Amino acid sequence: MSALLEARGLVKEYEIGSAFAGRKRIVHALSGVDLALKAGETLSVVGESGCGKSTLARCLTALAAPTSGSVLLDGADAQNLLHRDPGRFRRAVQIVFQDPYASLNPRRSIGQAIGDGLRLHKLCPARERRARVCDLLEQVGLSEDHVDRYPHELSGGQRQRVAIARAIAVSPRVVVCDEPVSALDVSVQAQIINLLSDIQTALGVAYVFISHNLALVRHISDRIAVMYLGQVVEIGDAAALRAGLAHPYSRALFAASPEIGRDRDAPGAKPLEGDVPSPLDPPSGCRFRTRCPFARERCAQEMPALRNVAGRDVRCHFAEEIVGAGFAMSC
Ligand code: ADP
Ligand code: MG
Numbered sequence: 001m002s003a004l005l006e007a008r009g010l011v012k013e014y015e016i017g018s019a020f021a022g023r024k025r026i027v028h029a030l031s032g033v034d035l036a037l038k039a040g041e042t043l044s045v046v047g048e049s050g051c052g053k054s055t056l057a058r059c060l061t062a063l064a065a066p067t068s069g070s071v072l073l074d075g076a077d078a079q080n081l082l083h084r085d086p087g088r089f090r091r092a093v094q095i096v097f098q099d100p101y102a103s104l105n106p107r108r109s110i111g112q113a114i115g116d117g118l119r120l121h122k123l124c125p126a127r128e129r130r131a132r133v134c135d136l137l138e139q140v141g142l143s144e145d146h147v148d149r150y151p152h153e154l155s156g157g158q159r160q161r162v163a164i165a166r167a168i169a170v171s172p173r174v175v176v177c178d179e180p181v182s183a184l185d186v187s188v189q190a191q192i193i194n195l196l197s198d199i200q201t202a203l204g205v206a207y208v209f210i211s212h213n214l215a216l217v218r219h220i221s222d223r224i225a226v227m228y229l230g231q232v233v234e235i236g237d238a239a240a241l242r243a244g245l246a247h248p249y250s251r252a253l254f255a256a257s258p259e260i261g262r263d264r265d266a267p268g269a270k271p272l273e274g275d276v277p278s279p280l281d282p283p284s285g286c287r288f289r290t291r292c293p294f295a296r297e298r299c300a301q302e303m304p305a306l307r308n309v310a311g312r313d314v315r316c317h318f319a320e321e322i323v324g325a326g327f328a329m330s331c
Helices: 053-060 077-085 086-092 110-121 128-138 158-168 184-205 214-220 240-244 247-256 297-301 319-324
Strands: 005-016 025-037 041-045 069-073 094-096 174-178 205-210 221-226 231-237 307-309 312-314
Touching: 005 053, 025 053, 025 231, 041 053, 041 214, 053 158, 053 174, 053 205, 069 086, 069 174, 077 086, 086 094, 094 158, 110 128, 110 158, 128 158, 158 174, 158 184, 184 214, 221 240, 231 240, 231 247, 307 319, 312 319
Parallel strands: 041 205, 041 221, 094 174, 174 205
Antiparallel strands: 005 025, 005 069, 221 231, 231 312, 307 312
16 A cells, blocks of 8 residues: 655755856755655654755645655655646645744735635635634634734734644645744643644644654654654654664764753763754765764765664664664663
């Protein structure tokens, strides 16, 4: 059975600079990402800033076309589907952005913003649209009173509720949430997370959940993918990853989290030092080798493949050795 939404060998490069001056350069934002989302599950994506999470979100939702590789919905190529039947892909795969203010048009009322998808996809007759919008507002914890208001009249948390209502209005099967609570007050974050969880229970929607909050990710995910410099370096069931991490980068990343990093003497559990190398000029071989305490000659010469070790997929030549050295660093 094919996955609901799948990335296959996804590569995304951005050209920057001027070709005239001979200073054209390539940002390697995604370098061969493979992942498959199952119906109804939550797959979290974590990794430092700049590792390609938002680029992945834009490719998965077809807001950006990959340079090579493909995104598949029910096994069908997204780019083909967008030519043949754009509504089908757009309805099935929705996105919620980090900044709900930037993602809502300030000149469109809340009712219009949520109703747009219903209108565009002809999901309910015009005369019933307002009632349907009010139902959706209720479903996200707002009320009929909000329908004629404008984004600037709402708080950040309320705006994010509107963005969520807009996403679920078209009955999607996947919602990609790109750091959906990072811009909100801490007190509001839990409410929005609970709302997303209630919606998943009610609608059976699958989430790709991009977040910096590792404690939260550990709690809410069915599976977790760890990204480094445009690649997935470890992906597996949350339960397996909670029991222990197999990639040196995952260990260092989780060790840096104050709520999680317990055993800092465990192998590879020292918090990360230095910056992520530039995606303009990624290291040869393993991309993490310049910061990796286990790096050896082979790591500079040969890019490790993503392969199954200890019940998860991991991109490290020496994963067995690292696992063998102990799983003391739990996430
Ligand atoms: P993340 O969301 O993990 O912080 P992004 O996907 O936003 O990472 O960015 C990955 C890399 O691609 C970064 O180096 C970023 O500067 C670069 N990038 C993202 N969008 C563009 C763009 N439109 N043009 C050029 N470079 C970009
Ligand atoms: Mg981002």
